[in-house]
Amino acid sequence: MRLSEIKTIFHKELDESYPKEEVDSFFYILIKHFLGLERFVLALQPLLIISKEEEQPLFEALSDLKLQKPIQYIIGKAHFMEMDFLVDEGVLIPRPETEDMVRLILNDLGELPQKKERFKILDIGTGTGCVAIALARNLPSAKILAMDISVRALDIAGRNAFNNGVKIEFLLADILKIPQWAHNFDVIVSNPPYVRESEKRDMKSNVKDYEPGLALFVSDEDPLVFYKAIIKFSKHHLHQGGYLYLEINEYLAEETKALLDERNFTDIELRKDIFGKDRILKCRLK
Numbered sequence: 001m002r003l004s005e006i007k008t009i010f011h012k013e014l015d016e017s018y019p020k021e022e023v024d025s026f027f028y029i030l031i032k033h034f035l036g037l038e039r040f041v042l043a044l045q046p047l048l049i050i051s052k053e054e055e056q057p058l059f060e061a062l063s064d065l066k067l068q069k070p071i072q073y074i075i076g077k078a079h080f081m082e083m084d085f086l087v088d089e090g091v092l093i094p095r096p097e098t099e100d101m102v103r104l105i106l107n108d109l110g111e112l113p114q115k116k117e118r119f120k121i122l123d124i125g126t127g128t129g130c131v132a133i134a135l136a137r138n139l140p141s142a143k144i145l146a147m148d149i150s151v152r153a154l155d156i157a158g159r160n161a162f163n164n165g166v167k168i169e170f171l172l173a174d175i176l177k178i179p180q181w182a183h184n185f186d187v188i189v190s191n192p193p194y195v196r197e198s199e200k201r202d203m204k205s206n207v208k209d210y211e212p213g214l215a216l217f218v219s220d221e222d223p224l225v226f227y228k229a230i231i232k233f234s235k236h237h238l239h240q241g242g243y244l245y246l247e248i249n250e251y252l253a254e255e256t257k258a259l260l261d262e263r264n265f266t267d268i269e270l271r272k273d274i275f276g277k278d279r280i281l282k283c284r285l286k
């Protein structure tokens, strides 16, 4: 079949569910991923015909897109801070808001006087490893540890670290049950689960039907459960003056900030994300 005909079928089948530009973008991502073809191929070879075997993954992807499966899970890859990350349905797809948090950390650390010892950083709930790996790539002399409760996530994060050429110590641990550790850190960062069960009904099905519940949801009864645990942990495991960075639920910004006040953290700053929503809390241990 002609490649141009397949593109027409994509629009016919998907334009009701997605904006036209997004359908174009899906199509180009898929021909690049499955066939190694660049987006301008149709302009150069409008009559290009592809074989039945070559068509097959494109039509399978079309069926998945009709069911709202995220394109990143279809091709098994996501982009974060100019790097590629393997993803599957066991890990959250890295988000642009989280890139903002990484940039903020890099910016802050760049302004700190360089210490004799290596900076020690902990990423709690690492998922794909995107935060830890992006920090490691940009801070080659830092020692970085990353933890998650999910074996599947740690397996993917380990492969992502290897593929992106960085060394990270990955730990299987539950932040809600963790005993005191021997480690202390200069920076602790976390993007923990923070979406309340009751917010599920407002979520698009590409997120709630495909991304792991373990990475996303918390109960309505105790929605700050992870923040309470991380803040308590940080109180004991940050060096004096050490930094804590948290990605947060935009609807619970004040309540989350109050937890930091209660625990005597200082220099507390609330930052908005690229969409203007309260998204990052940054503070230091007194």
Ligand SMILES: C[S@@+](CC[C@H](N)C(=O)[O-])C[C@H]1O[C@@H](n2cnc3c(N)ncnc32)[C@H](O)[C@@H]1O
Pocket: 091, 092, 093, 094, 095, 098, 124, 125, 126, 127, 128, 129, 130, 131, 147, 148, 149, 150, 153, 173, 174, 175, 176, 191, 192, 193, 194, 214, 215, 216
């Ligand atoms: C919102 S995702 C963040 C993933 C990644 N850091 C990112 O920003 O894309 C939260 C992560 O926390 C992990 N997690 C959930 N419960 C946990 C627990 N009790 N202890 C440690 N990690 C947990 C999940 O497996 C998931 O990978």
